[in-house]
Structures are given as C-alpha cells and as structure tokens.
Amino acid sequence: MDWILGIALLAGFGPALLMMDWVLKNYTYPRVENPFFKDSTLFGMLVVGVIEGAVIFFAIIMFNILESSFSILFMVIIALIQLMAMVVVMNLRRFRGKSDSIFYGYSLGLGMAAGMAAGFTYRMCGLVLLKEAEVSIDYTALVIYVVLMSFSMILILGACGTNVGEGIARHLPMQFVLQGAVPLVAYDMLFAAMWSSTGIIYYVLLIAMLLLGAFYFRRCLFVNLPNIIREVLKMNGEKRDDIPKSD
Numbered sequence: 001m002d003w004i005l006g007i008a009l010l011a012g013f014g015p016a017l018l019m020m021d022w023v024l025k026n027y028t029y030p031r032v033e034n035p036f037f038k039d040s041t042l043f044g045m046l047v048v049g050v051i052e053g054a055v056i057f058f059a060i061i062m063f064n065i066l067e068s069s070f071s072i073l074f075m076v077i078i079a080l081i082q083l084m085a086m087v088v089v090m091n092l093r094r095f096r097g098k099s100d101s102i103f104y105g106y107s108l109g110l111g112m113a114a115g116m117a118a119g120f121t122y123r124m125c126g127l128v129l130l131k132e133a134e135v136s137i138d139y140t141a142l143v144i145y146v147v148l149m150s151f152s153m154i155l156i157l158g159a160c161g162t163n164v165g166e167g168i169a170r171h172l173p174m175q176f177v178l179q180g181a182v183p184l185v186a187y188d189m190l191f192a193a194m195w196s197s198t199g200i201i202y203y204v205l206l207i208a209m210l211l212l213g214a215f216y217f218r219r220c221l222f223v224n225l226p227n228i229i230r231e232v233l234k235m236n237g238e239k240r241d242d243i244p245k246s247d
Helices: 002-027 037-063 071-089 103-135 141-169 173-195 201-236
Strands: none
Touching: 002 037, 002 103, 002 141, 002 201, 037 071, 037 103, 071 103, 071 141, 071 173, 103 141, 103 201, 141 173, 141 201, 173 201
C-alpha cells in the first residue's frame, strides 16, 4: 500500500510542480527583478486546490459517478462544480482586480488537478492488490493511464484555473467561468467515456484528453497570458516593461 501511495503522490504532484515551474519561471526572480506574484500566496492556493481536488475525487468515488449509466451527464455537473469551487476561493476582495490573481488561479487549478490525479492513480494502482483474486492486470495500460490522465488533468485544470483568475482580475468572474466551462465539460465527458471503455477506444480517448488539455493550456498560458497581464495592469493604471512575449 505504501508504494501505491508513493506512486499516486508522484503522479499527482510531479506534473503539477513541473508545469508550475515551466510557466512561472518567466514571471519571477531571476528572470524578472520584481516577481509578478507572491510565492507564499501561490503555494497557499496550491494547497487549497489539492484539498478541493481531493474532496471532489472522494465525491465521485463515494457516489459511484463513473460507474453510473448517466456518468457522462454527471461529469458535466462535476465540471461545473470544479469551476465554481475555484470561483468561491478566488472571489475574495484581496484578489479582485489584481493581475497576480491570474497566477493564483493557475496555482489553484494545478492543486485541484494534483489532488484528483493522485486519487485516481491510487484507485487504479490499487488493482494490483487484486492479484490474489486472480484478476488479470494489464500493467502497460495502467502506466499509460497514469501518465496520460495525470498530465491531461494538470493541463486542463491549470488552464481553467487561469481562466477563473483572469475573470477575478477583470471583475468578470462568471463570463470567464463560462469560457473555461466549454473545454472542461468536454474533457470530463471524455473522461467518463474513457472510464468505461476498453481496447483501442480506451487509448484514443486518453490521447484525446491529453490533446484537448495541451491545446487549451498553450492557448491560456503561453499565447494569451502576457497580453492578459498587460491589459489588467493597464486597467489599473500600471505598466511593466518586463512582461514575457506571447508565443
């Protein structure tokens, strides 16, 4: 059980920390003299996101949502719950109208993804304990599932968290929640379909989840983010010359 927990934590938090460093290194010291966010708040939001993600995971398992005949419909509702959970945390006075809220939304989304990815990895890896019941386990499929599921979840929820953060920064939270709802609903529907699939369809859906997450992540974090920061700063009468360029 200990090694399963270790794999689950690695699968959940490894990609999250990797993506956090990859994106945010361009917005903090030493790349820029004055960081665009506070590290303490950033990691605080990551922890809050992990808690939210774990709660949502346990709710999905407790109510057997993925085993239900209406799993796709229920996962649409889960997608909306994920977004609203982010809004509830981000919609505090201290975050409204500030450019750094975009980064805190990103960190919150990464944390939520890490909590959920760790949970689903633990559940799937737990299948190896069924050896005594003579259940055949496809280790290749298990490894592929863990890697693709974890990275795809990190990508999609990190991007959606950025959407929520932008909405809070612009004082338009619900407008940007709706923007994030489209890809997240699509992702969660694919996830529900993948859960009950076998054979080649299983792998096709996993790859589709990863591609959807990668596309939306790149759009939010590398194409749009610099312009968003610039616009929010301008809205507040501020200006910085060290904002990274868009891809």
